[in-house]
Amino acid sequence: MRRIFSTFAYSDAPRDGCWWDETETRPDWPEARGDLRADVAVIGGGFTGLSAALHLAEAGVSVAVLDAEYPGWGASGRNGGFCCLGGSFMEGSGLTARYGAEQAQVFRAAEVAAVDLVAGLLARLGIDADTHSRGETQMAHSRRAMDRLRRAAQDKPGAVLTEAADLAAQGMAGPFHGALTVPVGFGLNPRKYVLGLARAAAQAGADLYQKSPAGRIEKIAGGHRIALPQGSLTAETVLICTNGYSSEDVPGWLAGRYMPAQSTVLVTRPLSDDELAAQGWTSDQMAYDTRNLLHYFRLMPDRRFLFGMRGGMMSSPRAEAAARARTRRDFERMFPAWRTVESPYMWSGMVCMAANLVPFAGPVPGTTGMFAGLAYHGNGVAMGSYSGRLLADLAQGRTPELPYPEPMQRPMRRFPLGRARRALMPPLYAAMALGDL
Ligand SMILES: Cc1cc2nc3c(=O)[nH]c(=O)nc-3n(C[C@H](O)[C@H](O)[C@H](O)COP(=O)(O)OP(=O)(O)OC[C@H]3O[C@@H](n4cnc5c(N)ncnc54)[C@H](O)[C@@H]3O)c2cc1C
Structure with missing residues (x-):
């Protein structure tokens, strides 16, 4: 081949x-x-x-x-x-x-x-x-992105907008400017x-x-x-x-x-109720952000958190280590309360x-x-x-x-x-x- x-x-x-x-x-x-x-x-x-x-x-x-x-x-x-x-x-x-x-x-x-x-x-x-997860939730990473989600909601049957002020009540706190949930997917x-x-x-x-x-x-x-x-x-x-x-x-x-293009994923150890509360993310909705180079994440039924991102155009031991380090860095930036939570599992694929x-x-x-x-x-x-x-x-x-x-x-x-x-x-x-x- x-x-x-x-x-x-x-x-x-x-x-x-x-x-x-x-x-x-x-x-x-x-x-x-x-x-x-x-x-x-x-x-x-x-x-x-x-x-x-x-x-x-x-x-x-x-x-x-x-x-x-x-x-x-x-x-x-x-x-x-x-x-x-x-x-x-x-x-x-x-x-x-x-x-x-x-x-x-x-x-x-x-x-x-x-x-x-x-x-x-x-x-x-x-x-x-x-x-x-009941459908999928897209998290706005900027105010402009939230404006786009508001417009997009009009063409998506059954889509529900959540304004930034309401995210925490839904267990989706974080560096987000609002969200749009579509009712399809799991x-x-x-x-x-x-x-x-x-x-x-x-x-x-x-x-x-x-x-x-x-x-x-x-x-x-x-x-x-x-x-x-x-x-x-x-x-x-x-x-x-x-x-x-x-x-x-x-x-x-x-x-x-x-x-082909690479994608990298990490999975944490199970999070305690206190750790989940500290970050304010308790929702079991699967979610991704509005970035072109997007991040995707979900709290799984066993309370491990999965976080992944696109990127990486090279493939070598060094490039793999760099992609994993970037994934971990972005995870810590987006979910700072979990900065010390270990992610014993990390991998990539095409x-x-x-x-x-x-x-x-x-x-x-x-x-x-x-x-x-x-x-x-x-x-x-x-x-x-x-x-x-x-x-x-x-x-x-x-x-x-x-x-x-x-x-x-x-x-x-x-x-x-x-x-x-x-x-x-x-x-x-x-x-x-x-x-x-
Ligand atoms: C890290 C990562 C995260 C992702 N996350 C998501 C997600 O959350 N949601 C989503 O929808 N998609 C996601 N995707 C994409 C999704 O996994 C793929 O689109 C999907 O699995 C492709 O399935 P496939 O059967 O076409 O190919 P693959 O599952 O890639 O299978 C191709 C197979 O072909 C075999 N093969 C190749 N050449 C030959 C040959 N000559 N002879 C015999 N066998 C051969 C390989 O060994 C391989 O097993 C992700 C992908 C990656 C890598």
């Missing part, structure tokens, strides 16, 4: 210290050996690939899931657990300006359907994923969700493989042959579900079309962006029987699961029943600069940070 970050990014080191790993033991899946066959081969065992595999297996299709490490190793097993609206890097107004009001509406319907899909899967599959333990999906897919008949990196994909009569370290997998249809861990050559079409700032779920141009789903712009708990569901329909030659926004069907464009495209990000992030002042 030819990838655009250093090998450090794709090693276990960034995920070292992940709290979720402590919360449930993962199954040991077999490695793919010999010459295997399936109707559908899924490359990547995260929310996207596992949701596709589950829905295909439930429809009676034979499906094999390959993961280079193990199902849930990627972002799906190490994210912030915000099952929320999102997926595009653009707000509703941006989507309307670029794609028209009707498609912006369809995208909005897909975002809501994605959250409903996850809620439905948790209930139907009996996955206890420690859910909490927090979850992503490891419990992703392992639950994996087990359900296997129970429905899917074959899951770990330590089985897909190599060259060769077009053959009636399908594709995927090279594996210890054999091959032949399938009529291939689904590419590798998101931030994608490579330039699996398949070659992806080259230059996806942009999200993925597209040049048109919208997720993609659709056919890979120029290759019959190959589809891809990726680029959720850091919001893939719901949208990745949803994209997997769309891919399952497409793999069966069906038009998806669920809302399928036209912008998500547009083939991903290439970023400028090819393999050096990461160089585009530091100036972009610098501009975004300036906008946050």
